Amino acid sequence: MKILVQISRIIVGALFIFSGFVKLVDPIGSQYKFQEYFSESVLNMEFLVPYALPFAVLLIIAEILLGVMILIGYKPKFTVWSLLILTVIFLFLTWYSAFYNKVTDCGCFGDAIKLTPWETFYKNVILIVLIMLLVIKVELIKPIFKGKIPKLITFLSLAAFLYIVQHVLTHLPIIDFRAYAVGKNLQEGMEYPEDGSIPPVHDFVLENSQQDLAPILLEKEKVMLIIVYNLQKADKNGFPAMKQIAEKATKNGYTVYGVSASFTDDLLAVTKEYNLPFEFLFCDETTLKTMIRANPGVMILNKGTVTQKKNWVDVDELELK
Incomplete structure (x- = not known):
């Protein structure tokens, strides 16, 4: 069981870091996606459209930071429950998109990897199972470093992620996954x-x-x-x-x-x-x-x-x- 928990921990952490990173380098893309979700034709929550960018940034940073935290074992109870709540939200959005055919691309991997809503939904179902295992066996999740090092890594990571967001919003995406990237014909x-x-x-x-x-x-x-x-x-x-x-x-x-x-x-x-x-x-x-x-x-x-x-x-x- 201990080995299974550690494997789940690595898979969940790596997936959240990857998913968060490909959106972190282009948060405006996530802003557009949330504007689509909040539109009248999807969730009919148009009052949230003006807040799509801060909402996107908050969710992106939470996603990638939680991925870092679960890998290094910082505050495991808080981390696994936060991962569960976040994934349940994603699960609902992707189910809604897939069942009602509202949003053809959920944007969970930004422009790096395109998945259909149903593919994303099943991916989130698997994630829920892995995270539930971590919730049940949270006592097996131990910090990989001693003392205050995990806390230091977490706060340094947060500072780095905030800097990247500020830089990208001021200039352009650090990595461009779109068909109009420099070098594309x-x-x-x-x-x-x-x-x-x-x-x-x-x-x-x-x-x-x-x-x-x-x-x-x-x-x-x-x-x-x-x-x-x-x-x-x-x-x-x-x-x-x-x-x-x-x-x-x-x-x-x-x-x-x-x-x-x-x-x-x-x-x-x-x-x-x-x-x-x-x-x-x-x-x-x-x-x-x-x-x-x-x-x-x-x-x-x-x-x-x-x-x-x-x-x-x-x-x-x-x-x-």
Whole structure:
């Protein structure tokens, strides 16, 4: 029994750390997922939508920190019961998603691994069984270090996780698992897999009043896309920086366009207000949120390959050759 408890402890801890880490490096992705859960069509708890980001951050840090705590054996009773409560919440959400076909991707492993709601539900059922074993035999969970070392590791881990969250929210995800990551080619991403499933890059259109310019722009060597997925939610402090970087890029031979899902009249107004030297194209808001976790942000393309991405606070770091 002791060996079984230790194996369960390692599996549970490793799984929670992995699941928490892939979301820790991109908490905005989890924010979008919780906004989907809180929407009228799913849980109908729209009053929680404004709090989706802090809720996501809290849950992510709790998940990864509890994984660390169970591995090192810090406060085992508190840890195993917290793991159980957290997993029961996940179990309900994934069952609800699967049974009512509400959310096709639960986001439990961020964008790193895609699971169907039923696959995630059964994964959580197995987790519940392992955690229940830890609850029943909690006296067998001992700290792997003596003295105050487990406490020190826990608090240092918490500080590190909080720093990562702050860094990612200020800049961009440390690790990008999406189809629009630096180094990815968008044309290749648009190709349908052999199984006929939806390609990683879809709904990618860059429309002006007459046509979709995406096929043309994906063939060009120097393209800068200034992405403002939603003008009402954009950080207005970023527009002067967007103006400067667009002017610099144009001088260096880049084709520069803004891309947004906002209304044309609003885009014309902000263009006039900040004297922006580029035209806005239309693209689906969900696609833009997937392309870059910034509002506004900049993406550089070279014949369809993403070569650079920056939040507006870091546009001075762009290499425009």
